[in-house]
Amino acid sequence: MKELLELFWVFARMGAVTFGGGYAMLPIIQREIVEKRGWATEEEVMDYYAIGQCTPGIIAVNTSTFIGYRRKGILGGFVATFGFVFPSLVIIMLIAAFLRNFAHITYVKYAFDGIRICVCALILDAVLKLGKKSVIDKWCAGICIVITLLSVFTSLSPVVLVILSAAAGISIKSMQEMKGGKA
Template sequence: MKEFLNLFMAFFRIGAFTFGGGYAMLPMLQKEVVEKYHWATEDEIMDYFAIGQCTPGIIAVNTATFVGYKTKGVLGGIVATLGIITPSLIIITLIAAFLQNFADLAVVKYAFNGIRACVCVLIFNAVSKLAKKSVIDKICLGICVVVLLLSLFSPLSPALIVILAGIAGVLFKRTGISGGEKK
């Protein structure tokens, strides 16, 4: 029972203190899931996050479900999912009840501007950590550049881009093309 409570509370904290969507949760996810509880490795978290990105639903919920399932099976997936969504339900209910009364106040507008700026930095930090772990050779760097260009300049869906990148990785590995390991 204690493990389920730990699972719920860890994802509750992630859900409560992560503003800005799925990408902003990466630093907390790494701290709670990888460093504190050792429920997954950094590579597994990146894999769950990538799969969560290209499956229907919210990245945070999908990732929590994957980690919970890996840790404690189906019930663990449910507990982790409830943990990640409960803070949002509480916060959204409170905001819906009170925001209309305060939305036009300058201090509220300034607070949201500050939160948005902070989220940008958190996302940048998460992306730079992911890049250091994911771009391990020249082939990976090439795939990364192509994906960046496709995501910026093409109408392709992010899910399709992720699938194409996975196929490219498999094809390069199968053909024996090596990008040389990054030191």
């Protein structure tokens, strides 16, 4: 029971500062789960991000579910997920109740402008950290460049991009193994 409460509170604290969606939360999840608590390795969390991107829902919520499940099974997945979304539900209900009264105030508009910039910086931080761990050789760099270009210049679904990346990774690594070495 103690571990379940800890799961709830850890994810509730992270969920309470979820500004800008799931991607903005990735560095916070990484710092809290990998560096501070040691509940998962960086590689495992990166795998959770990849799977979370391919499954319906918000990537940070999906990742919390995976981590909770890893720690305490199905109940742990539920508790971690509920912990992550609970603060958002409360905050959204409060904002919905009062936003109409304050949205026209100049300083509220300025605050939201500042928050949007912060969210961009948090997302960039997550991208840079993930990139450092993910781009491990020239083939990974090539896949990264191609998928980035496809993402920017086409309307392909992220699921299709992940499947293409997986297929490329399997193909390249299989060919390397058949040749008996690394490229």
